[in-house]
Amino acid sequence: MRTSLNLKKVSIALLVVGCIVVIIIAWLNSNRYLPFQGAETTSSGSLKAVEKRLAKLKQAGEKPTLEQLADAFQPLGLIDAHNHNASSSRYLSMLDVWEEYHIDKVVLFGDISEPSAIGTDAAAWKAYQSSPDQFLPFFSGFDLHDEGSLDVIRDNLEKGYFGLGEIAGASTYSPIVSLAYWKASDPMDGFLPEIYDLIATYKAPILLHIDPPNGLPILKLEQALEAHPNTTFIFAHMNAYNSPEEIDRLLGIYPNLYADFFAGFSVYNPDGGGHPEIFIPIMKKYPDRFILSSDSGYGIESEEQAIDAMYRILYLLDDPALAKKIAHDNMMAIIQAQPATMTQLSAIQELASKNGKAYNYDNLSKLEAGKILADAEKG
Structure with a gap:
């Protein structure tokens, strides 16, 4: 009986850990293509340094x-x-x-x-x-x-x-x-x-x-x-x-x-x-x-x-x-605030077909799209 209870606890723990991992992965994927942040994400620590x-x-x-x-x-x-x-x-x-x-x-x-x-x-x-x-x-x-x-x-x-x-x-x-x-x-x-x-x-x-x-x-x-x-x-x-x-x-x-x-x-x-x-x-x-x-x-x-x-x-x-x-x-x-344009998205799709990379087009900003294309142009 004790062995059965221990196995049950372990299963529950593994299930909880698995759910947490899934949530973290989903969060990372959803935020992977958020608008470019750059220096505007200046931390409170940086402001204190100023x-x-x-x-x-x-x-x-x-x-x-x-x-x-x-x-x-x-x-x-x-x-x-x-x-x-x-x-x-x-x-x-x-x-x-x-x-x-x-x-x-x-x-x-x-x-x-x-x-x-x-x-x-x-x-x-x-x-x-x-x-x-x-x-x-x-x-x-x-x-x-x-x-x-x-x-x-x-x-x-x-x-x-x-x-x-x-x-x-x-x-x-x-x-x-x-x-x-x-x-x-x-x-x-x-x-x-x-x-x-x-x-x-x-x-x-x-x-x-x-x-x-x-x-x-x-x-x-x-x-x-x-x-x-x-x-x-x-x-x-x-x-x-x-x-x-x-x-x-x-x-x-x-x-x-x-x-x-x-x-x-x-x-x-x-x-x-x-x-x-x-x-x-x-x-x-x-x-x-x-x-x-x-x-x-x-x-x-x-x-x-x-x-x-x-x-x-x-x-x-x-x-x-x-x-x-x-x-x-x-x-x-x-x-x-400016979203990626149809021209940019079409160019990125063409780029993806050549380099085999996957791009998330749903929330792509013009800033992000422009950087992808400029970097690809530079090789």
């Missing part, structure tokens, strides 16, 4: 250097959300700088709303193919007054580009964008309404240059935001020649609007006023709606100075968890 490094900088009582700030915030994985270096001569020359100052990813494109942007779009794609973990390619090489632009946009998004930008949604005063051949007169000009609807189906954002940030261009932007609530709009360098009050107003009304904060303008450009701290309360009020950018150092001393400014904004936030959102997570949330 806190300790910042505390040391503050105790020193001196203005921290770029090197010190980059080291302190390194665990956050800072993303440059607006960069024009999409030509081999430019982005290759920046690789060492990005590595030295711990720029985790770069949203890369080139020219703005010009025929020449077709070439820089291709260069951004080439950079992405060479390093899919580092670059997030956007594009702007299409004439928004031509219905054919819809085909260009659809093809590029299907291919794997992550967003449109920088697009000249309106420009009167910019010495460069005001001359753009394909610029819009306002954010509802040409085929922009149809473009907004199209990119919403891909969950892809549009990065809009709008100047001046008042008057008719803003009235039309508000019209676009209201008419296309499922479209993600990013207001390029929203802090340039703009007030915290106006940014507060727009973000408060339109949940589909994000602020691209060109830190270099507010920190180092004399036109920015030299008081970036006035924007900190608005960042804290809308912690999920700000992203940081260098704008490739436009209008200031250098791109390195623009990177320095990005870190100084994070330093002013005085909150590692909030800094993590603005430095990295908000941009990645926009990217990770």
Whole structure:
């Protein structure tokens, strides 16, 4: 009888262990193809490390250097959300700088709303193919007054580009964008309404240059935001020649609007006023709606100075968890929301037939699909 009971206990124990193993395997399989996480999974331990490094900088009582700030915030994985270096001569020359100052990813494109942007779009794609973990390619090489632009946009998004930008949604005063051949007169000009609807189906954002940030261009932007609530709009360098009050107003009304904060303008450009701290309360009020950018150092001393400014904004936030959102997570949330396209899935199926690997297509993101294809292309 005792032997029978012991055997029964052993059987029950084995059954329990077997069930646990099955549950663990099922969990691993279900999560195997979750959206790419990268540095946005920064642990609480990493945040504590940032806190300790910042505390040391503050105790020193001196203005921290770029090197010190980059080291302190390194665990956050800072993303440059607006960069024009999409030509081999430019982005290759920046690789060492990005590595030295711990720029985790770069949203890369080139020219703005010009025929020449077709070439820089291709260069951004080439950079992405060479390093899919580092670059997030956007594009702007299409004439928004031509219905054919819809085909260009659809093809590029299907291919794997992550967003449109920088697009000249309106420009009167910019010495460069005001001359753009394909610029819009306002954010509802040409085929922009149809473009907004199209990119919403891909969950892809549009990065809009709008100047001046008042008057008719803003009235039309508000019209676009209201008419296309499922479209993600990013207001390029929203802090340039703009007030915290106006940014507060727009973000408060339109949940589909994000602020691209060109830190270099507010920190180092004399036109920015030299008081970036006035924007900190608005960042804290809308912690999920700000992203940081260098704008490739436009209008200031250098791109390195623009990177320095990005870190100084994070330093002013005085909150590692909030800094993590603005430095990295908000941009990645926009990217990770995009599902793999039919073109990508078809290419991966073809790849699977050649290499014999099995891929889970159900929850594949565009980010994951793009990395699979880029890595396969590199061999």
